[in-house]
Amino acid sequence: MCADKNHDKPNVFKSVFTNKCARCRRGSIFLSKNPYDLKNCMKMPEKCPVCGQQVEVEVGFYYGTGYVSYALSIAICVASLIAWWLFIGFSIYDNSIYWWLGFNGILLLSLQPVLMRWSRTIWMAFFVRYDEDWHQPPQSTGRVNATFKNAI
Numbered sequence: 001m002c003a004d005k006n007h008d009k010p011n012v013f014k015s016v017f018t019n020k021c022a023r024c025r026r027g028s029i030f031l032s033k034n035p036y037d038l039k040n041c042m043k044m045p046e047k048c049p050v051c052g053q054q055v056e057v058e059v060g061f062y063y064g065t066g067y068v069s070y071a072l073s074i075a076i077c078v079a080s081l082i083a084w085w086l087f088i089g090f091s092i093y094d095n096s097i098y099w100w101l102g103f104n105g106i107l108l109l110s111l112q113p114v115l116m117r118w119s120r121t122i123w124m125a126f127f128v129r130y131d132e133d134w135h136q137p138p139q140s141t142g143r144v145n146a147t148f149k150n151a152i
């Protein structure tokens with residue numbers, strides 16, 4: 001749905017990093033740009049503002065993001081453990097492991113809003129294929145419950 005056909009394909013990592021729609025990699029899938037606007041940071045539009053892709057692809061679509069969030073959290077724990085080990089060091093003769101545990105807990109908590117948003121973006125990128133010429137079929141939201149609701 002883009003007028004300029006000669007534009008470059010947006011980079012997948014950059015579009016995930018900036019929480020863009022997986023279909024067009026241009027529209028934001030969150031209403032608030034700031035992840036630390038805690039009241040609004042998880043609010044999503046119904047459709048991508050650029051291509052019209054349904055953001056919640058089906059009912060309960062984002063339940064699976066727990067797996068992504070878990071993997072991201074483990075990656076951050078491992079990275080912070082290695083960084084602590086290299087720059088501060090661990091010893092069995094002091095409490096350095098407990099200091100790291102405390103630091104890591106605070107780090108994970110403070111990154112939580114960012115991680116939750118990335119998890120949703122990554123989850124959407126798993127299931128929605130990039131297509132710059134994608135058009136939403138008319139009369140269809142692509143959601144099972146909408147069809148069901150119309151049938152009643």
Ligand SMILES: [Zn+2]
Nearest residue numbers: 021024048051
């Ligand atoms: Zn889009």
